Amino acid sequence: MLRFEHIEFLWGLAAVPLFILIFLWVRRWKRKALLAFGDPHTVRRMMPEVSLSRPGLKFVLYILAYASLVVGIANPQIGTKMEEAKKDGADLMILLDVSNSMLAGDLAPNRLENAKRAISQLIDNLHNDRIGIIIFAGEAYVQLPITTDYSAAKLFLNNITTDIVPTQGTAIGAAIDMGMKSFNFVNGTSKAMILMTDGENHEDDAVSAAKSASAKDVAIHVIGVGSAEGAPVPIYKNGRPVGFHTDETGKTVVTKLNEAMCKEISEAGNGVYVRASNANSGLNIVMDQVNKMEKKTYDSKSFKNYEDRFQFFLGLSVLLLLLEFFISNRRNLKLTELNLFEVR
Incomplete structure (x- = not known):
């Protein structure tokens, strides 16, 4: 390699x-x-x-x-020896909302960047746990399959924007279903999903999807990204804000955190709900729950030595x-x- x-x-x-x-x-x-x-x-x-x-x-x-x-x-370095190591860990799938409402500025610098910064800090604190990333708006896509390559995870994370998904909306249920399909249930490792969303304008039955995941021992932890007061959704042109989204009457659209929906999803998924803020992303509380999960052994192939x-x-x-x-x-x-x- x-x-x-x-x-x-x-x-x-x-x-x-x-x-x-x-x-x-x-x-x-x-x-x-x-x-x-x-x-x-x-x-x-x-x-x-x-x-x-x-x-x-x-x-x-x-x-x-x-x-x-x-x-x-x-x-340039060449891997000289591949070894199969036994590691104890869990599988974590991050479900990240990339709808336009995540550009609201009630969390600095905006909801999406605040969430990405929190995920980056999460990756820094991982050891043997495997991580994957699914992005969603009107549709859900696997951005990063389950992996122990934390450097690749950060690289993919940095490239996430609201423009990466062609269809707008908030299909939380589709993201949960996609996460379930991405897990390998044969290896027997403990599994959990961390959903980061403002929960607004959900378009499918996310609660049923969370219940189905919980029935297979996959916990759904939810981090609400946003505030109850809300904030307008900016419009960007050539990387610069040029105004705000408006409704049919010309009134500025204000997007608010749908905390009730986020709590309902976490309860159905047998997980915890935390509301993020500028001072605290809430991931530390979620990771406390993840660390309580039973760590199971899985095989991981890696290059032991690299020669310059x-x-x-x-x-x-x-x-x-x-x-x-x-x-x-x-x-x-x-x-x-x-x-x-x-x-x-």
């Missing part, structure tokens, strides 16, 4: 196209400057030592050396730079005058 220890440094490769464009522009400018002197053939005869091809070759070596250096700094491979790329970069150093921009006239195929 290949991975990069410092994958963020690979962004340096984005500069390669820019370097190429600059080189082509400078090359074009030089050609125009030479044409201003007169006939190209005559100008070349006046500068017999000037090579038109060698600067391009040197530039190619520069680019390859730079790219190799960037990859070396990112430190940065030295190969750094060595290649140095070799390319040395090669470029010994290539002159000028032609060797003595070699040019040799004509091995001339008939005397």
Whole structure:
């Protein structure tokens, strides 16, 4: 398995196209400057030592050396040994509401970002528990299958926005059903879902879905994201708020936390309900319940050792730079005058 220890440094490769464009522009400018002197053939005869091809070759070596250096700094690593470890933990599925009402600002900076920040903190505190993420609005989608790869979980979490789901609404029941389908009931691990929603405008029978999950020993814990007072739902254009959603009469829509629905779902799912606030996400209370669950053993395959491979790329970069150093921009006239195929 290949991975990069410092994958963020690979962004340096984005500069390669820019370097190429600059080189082509400078090359074009030089050609125009030479044409201003007169006939190209005559100008070349006046500068017999000037090579038109060698600067391009040197530039190619520069680019390859730079790219190799960037990859070396990112430190590619190869997993050398896969082992199957026995771990004790539970399976957690996060059900995250991404409907437009989650953009309301009654929780800073808004409901969705507040929930994502709480989930990120949850991931930081996990050890052997496996985690998955389901996003939902009018429909539900698996964003991340059950995994122990916490780095991947954070990566997927960071990319979640309200635009990621094409259909708006709040299909909580569909999200719970999707979570049940995503669990592997063969391995026998304890399972729970953590639902983070404002509970507004629910479109299906979420309570029945929660009861069905509870019947299979899957607890549904609910975190209410929002406030009873509510807040208007902003409209974004090019990443900036340009106003608020309005109803048919032109009145600004105010979205409020449907706390009664959230409590009903948690009771039906044999879980706990907590209302999030700016000071406390409520996940600590939920995790107390999760930690009380029976931890069961499951098998997890992972690479035990990773070997660094940065030295190969750094060595290649140095070799390319040395090669470029010994290539002159000028032609060797003595070699040019040799004509091995001339008939005397």
